[in-house]
Amino acid sequence: MNSAEASAATSYATVDGDHRHELEIKRSRFITYLRRVETEEAARGLVAELRKTHFDARHHCSAFILGPDRSVQRSNDDGEPSGTAGLPMLDALAKRETAPGTADLSDVVAVVVRYFGGILLGAGGLVRAYSESVSAALDTAPLLxxxxxxxxxxxxxxxxxxxxxxxxxxxxxxxxxxxxxxxxxxxxxxxxxxxxxxxxxxxxxxxxxxxxxxxxxxxxxxxxxx
The missing domain is CATH 3.30.70.240 (Alpha-Beta Plaits)
Incomplete structure (x- = not known):
């Protein structure tokens, strides 16, 4: 039995290639990268790639969902207060409706690169900023x-x-x-x-x-x- 036959899902949505979107919130830059991936290694590879590209950024927070059944879900705050970055990003991916009433986005990694602007956002502000960054990127990302x-x-x-x-x-x-x-x-x-x-x-x-x-x-x- 191959992986397609083993899955209970018959279809799901994913991003079509790479996508970049940027928001500025209280002088901090939040740059979101979305990429279609099928393995944890590939998802973590994007994080490593962006650490080199944005070597001078303070945070490289990430979240990803993998598999037709979305059985693999991971997130990382990368130095932000616990639960204020990775989890809101993962929540934005998991709850994204790709059709009315259907939330089935998978095989996708989101990395938000933050350049600190000097103004503290507080825990609630960070949660909103990271969630909004991923949601805004998904609003303009091509899906298939x-x-x-x-x-x-x-x-x-x-x-x-x-x-x-x-x-x-x-x-x-x-x-x-x-x-x-x-x-x-x-x-x-x-x-x-x-x-x-x-x-x-x-x-x-x-x-x-x-x-x-x-x-x-x-x-x-x-x-x-x-």
Whole structure:
């Protein structure tokens, strides 16, 4: 069983690449960086990267959520009073609605670099500042949805592969690509991971190829939907 099959989630949202946003609050600069990551090592790698880039900043606070089920959640105050930075940042990530009534943001790390402006914000002020910094960055960050899909390989003759791909796309089937082997082409298609979707696809394929092509189940995989 692969990781896609092991997860109870069927879809979730994440950030599309890297994103930067800056706020100034009572003379302090709060620079938020968002990055799509899939491991704790990659999340901590962004923190290390920003410590070098912003070597003269006082704090590099962080929070990240990983996995389709959001099972890994970590935060770090990096010298700010306990609970005033990392946890508010994590809360902003965890409660972000990516669709009405749906909070499922994952595979994302947020790092807020703070340049102290000389005015103390107090515990409540820090909580609001770090929470607002991440929320404001998410307001402008591009997101994408990841969907757990069932993959199939469909064999076709070289002469028929292009036509079959076009007809499948026209019918609404997600075609991820076509590979060419020594004797035939193989179309890689992705379907919703449900028995109904698989049955409907088998019927559509039979109609398009007069029953000459069959689909080989390749398991499940997470696919980016933009």
């Amino acid at each position: 949805r990841r969907q757990r899909m069932r993959l199939y390989g469909v064999g076709a003759g070289y002469a028929d592969a292009g036509r079959l791909e076009n007809e499948l796309r026209t019918a609404g089937t997600e075609v991820l690509g076509t590979g060419y082997g020594p004797t035939e082409a193989t179309l890689k298609v992705a379907l919703r991971d449900s028995p109904e979707a698989s049955r409907e696809f088998a019927e559509r394929l039979a109609a398009l190829t007069a029953g000459t092509s069959t689909a080989v189940d390749l398991g499940t995989e997470w696919v980016d939907l933009r």
